[in-house]
Amino acid sequence: MTQTHTGETVQTTPAKTVAVIGAGAAGSTIALRLAELGIDTTLIERGPSLVNGPPFCHLHAGGNLYREISDEQCLTLLKQSIDTVKVYPQSINVRPTLLAVPQGDRSEPMDLLPRLEKLRDLYQSLVKQDADNQVLGQPEHYFRFYERAEIEALAQRELPEQANCDEDWLVAFAKQTNLDALKFPLVMVQEYGLSAFRWAAIADLAIARLPSCHLQTSTSVINIQHSPKGSGWLVSTRPTSSSDDADIQVCAYDYVVNACGFKSGELDDMIEAKRQRMVEFKASFVTHWPQCNGLWPEVVFHGERGTPQGMAQLTPYPGGYFQLHGMTQAITLFQGGLVASCEQSSQPKLAPHFLQKIDGEWPEQIVHERTEGNINHIAQFIPSFKTAETASKPLFGAQQIPGEDPDLRAADVSFHHNGYARAEIVKASSALATADAILKDLLESGVVTSELAQRYLTEHYFPVTQQCGHEEVTIRAEQLARERHYPDALARVFQD
Structure with missing residues (x-):
């Protein structure tokens, strides 16, 4: 007792x-x-x-960042994300996420709408069941689309020192992003940061x-x-x-x-x-961009995973620091980094050079090459990001995937x-x-x-x-x- x-x-x-x-x-x-x-x-x-x-940097509220995830998984992750905010409130970085579809991508921005509506509807129902579930802002404002004219108008505003509304998070983005590289509308989602x-x-x-x-x-x-x-x-x-x-x-x-x-x-x-399980080795990269100016949301530029046009993800922290993902084989993904278990063992066997990285042994050349590749991957949409510099070793780890x-x-x-x-x-x-x-x-x-x-x-x-x-x-x-x-x-x- x-x-x-x-x-x-x-x-x-x-x-x-x-x-x-x-x-x-x-x-x-x-x-x-x-x-x-x-x-x-x-x-x-x-x-x-x-x-x-393995590094994590956001809630994955509903998993709406990644198109390859099923709607069913998205809805499950939304509920789990709400619970996470309630239990670990001091780990949450409250700022929105902006989703953008590049001109060369196969999809259209409005393809996101059916999923976002399902997520919003579930969020509304959860808040109706329990008012304490309202941790991602007002349910009716869970997401919002922005046309190009609205973004261009925001670019004319002064940079705000603090965010008093959603649009304050978009001013710096509007000023420094090559809008010609994107399809419109863009969509802002109340998807927050999560600090490991x-x-x-x-x-x-x-x-x-x-x-x-x-x-x-x-x-x-x-x-x-x-x-x-x-x-x-x-x-x-x-x-x-x-x-x-x-x-x-x-x-x-x-x-x-x-x-x-x-x-x-x-x-x-x-x-x-x-x-039966799989293991995938991944890394994200830490940069400092002193010229960033203003407040930034997390920005996800959609792309086909594993191709040179793979998703580019820019996760902001205070002081001009950013965590970057580029879902290409040359950046976040690694050739031979996804392995499966076998009949003789339930433990997938990663190659020795991956295990060495997990133990912290990162060759300086690889850190430089992959970080520079990630900076360039982001800079195709935000040209001034080219001036960002490597800030530390990567955030890295091996992720298990059952089945x-x-x-x-x-x-x-x-x-x-x-x-x-x-x-x-x-x-x-x-x-x-x-x-x-x-x-x-x-x-x-x-x-x-x-x-x-x-x-x-x-x-x-x-x-x-x-x-x-x-x-x-x-x-x-x-x-x-x-x-x-x-x-x-x-x-x-x-x-x-």
């Missing part, structure tokens, strides 16, 4: 423990979800800190305040096996920096969550839990043995849905009998997490950015 910070009694069996292996966006969220309810949770991470996996550094900071601060969560960083899982007692698991760990068997520790857990991201197959192989559909984006969890769950998110906004599904399984299987958990099974209960303040989150996020050798700006939001 334990008590929460609010004094509520939680009925739990003392022997019942959960191990969450991997502390990325999914693992840290699952650990918080359980520990907030008083469930004894150990979070094990091979790296030195939390949420240090701030998410990591929130998780770090909250976990430190939750007595039910035991964090083990710089710790590698080297084996997992069924407990000889017939239920539960034995997890063997040792310090990531060690290869000495004398440092191995073995702990028993009643339930294990595999949240190892692109390395999930390694745990599956340890217990012979077959699973065999490389376009899958809305995924959350799968279960194998009793007491073994896999977190299989593709997008960070799916982390909460994964945590919810695992909590439900814990209750249905009888591992957890907490009355508090039963009460909050269908409602997110994150009182400690949501108490993290703006200033302390910023300080910790900036510290994490510096430790990982990125600009502080990536840890800040525009309202600072």
